[in-house]
Amino acid sequence: MAQKKLHPSVLKFKEFVKSNPTIIQEVRKGNATWQELYEDWYLLGEDDKRWESIGTDKKDTAKNEKEGKGDFMSNVMGMFKNLDPNQMQTYLQNASEAVAAVQGLLAQFQGTNSQNNQVKPPEAPPHPFSFRQD
Missing domain, CATH: 1.10.12 (Lyase 2-enoyl-coa Hydratase; Chain  A, domain 2)
Incomplete structure (x- = not known):
């Protein structure tokens, strides 16, 4: 079988992974994919704090x-x-x-229906003292 030539950045990533075996464990556990890790490595670099937190x-x-x-x-x-x-x-x-x-807005949108449903206080008798005649 003929081996394909890999891109130089992929070769560097492989070397980085070999020097950090905890990355391999993260992929095997299913916590990350190789694609995600490669993209992070490519964008963030080898010195990023993300690599310190992997494998803790x-x-x-x-x-x-x-x-x-x-x-x-x-x-x-x-x-x-x-x-x-x-x-x-x-x-x-x-x-x-x-x-x-x-x-206020809710009351305005509800219209007059809410006014009809309000509880009215009981009406007071017309005279404060009601006297009965004997």
């Missing part, structure tokens, strides 16, 4: 996710500490006005 244990990623959640909570708490009450009041007022505008 799932335990490490789970640990990083837990740390990320902790970081998220500390970021949220930090945001609340740096929050300006006046600015927050303005945001809440704007949101309230927007909700009122949407409610």
